[in-house]
Amino acid sequence: MSWIDTLPHATVADGIVQYFAPVADELAALEQDGVVSPLTQFGLIRFRGEETATFLQGQLSSDIRQLDTGVAQYSSYSTPKGRMLASFLIYKLDDDYLLQLPVELQASIQKRLSMYVMRSKTKADDATLDVALIGVAGPKAATLVQAVTGALPVGDFSVQNWEGGATVALSGGRYQVVVPADQAAQIRQQFLQAGAKPVGEPVWRLTEVRSGTPWVTAATQEEFVAQMANMELIGAVSFSKGCYPGQEIVARTQYLGKLKRRMYRVRVDGAAQAGQDVFSPEMNGQASGKVILAAPAAQGASEALVVVQMSSLEHGLHLGDLNGPAVEVLDLPYVVA
Known part of the structure; x- marks a missing residue:
């Protein structure tokens, strides 16, 4: 046991x-x-x-x-x-x-x-x-x-x-x-x-x-x-x-x-899970990256680590598809160059 x-x-x-x-x-x-x-x-x-x-x-x-x-x-x-x-x-x-x-x-x-x-x-x-x-x-x-x-x-x-x-x-x-x-x-x-x-x-x-x-x-x-x-x-x-x-x-x-993708910490309304795609308008319908780790946070939101194209940050990120919930980028405890 x-x-x-x-x-x-x-x-x-x-x-x-x-x-x-x-x-x-x-x-x-x-x-x-x-x-x-x-x-x-x-x-x-x-x-x-x-x-x-x-x-x-x-x-x-x-x-x-x-x-x-x-x-x-x-x-x-x-x-x-x-x-x-x-x-x-x-x-x-x-x-x-x-x-x-x-x-x-x-x-x-x-x-x-x-x-x-x-x-x-x-x-x-x-x-x-x-x-x-x-x-x-x-x-x-x-x-x-x-x-x-x-x-x-x-x-x-x-x-x-x-x-x-x-x-x-x-x-x-x-x-x-x-x-x-x-x-x-x-x-x-x-x-x-x-x-x-x-x-x-x-x-x-x-x-x-x-x-x-x-x-x-x-x-x-x-x-x-x-x-x-x-x-x-x-x-x-x-x-x-x-x-x-x-x-x-x-x-x-x-x-x-040659590194084009990096991992960022984000917040999103609703549930998120590892393996979900993350999209950005500048990717012409292709996923910008994926969720690598996600967890429930306060008020029904999720916090997650996502690996995405660095160029996508200025265009905004969405979970699941381009019409999915917007992703807010949060700070990490270390500097991402």
């Missing part, structure tokens, strides 16, 4: 906790308090073995060697044509490397990576049922993490070990607690006792949108080169590490100035 099955008041669909209360109440808690969310939308691929770092260095876009300094990093895995098959948050627990990605992609990406292990002294397995992830966000997030774990990571993407688990500091004042699955319900309860409000996956997804963190899902696989989704702006691409699948395309895009 999953630890999620023990949570009271949780509405669960396909193993993912959707909500505990009306979305308006959960959104209000995110703005005013601290919230705690079971991150069951993510799966974990665990790599073990003395040649793991070398193997991953040759497959992923980030510099895996940096993980030995006690930090986490975003990364991506692409086709030889440079199109992203998956995006990850990667960190080490003891000698294990954990690749965190949307749970719907976990099995297929683990299988694909394992095909290339060959004689390397490393092995991949599914850690999703062994390791639980709990997200903490909101104005009181740091206070809550300190109270429950007794330790607080210093600086974005630092990893703080504590008795019973580890905490990864994410951008936007958010934290992710990594614990054994059999202890997750108890630790989540400690956060509630410390004053955290329970929220489901859509509210956590909104924090990802606001932090400008793209997640490749089944709806957007092979749609984007890494820079289109701002991956190099969040530390997910190294231009000095050497070869990996798609590296030539990524490097050419960076150094020859």
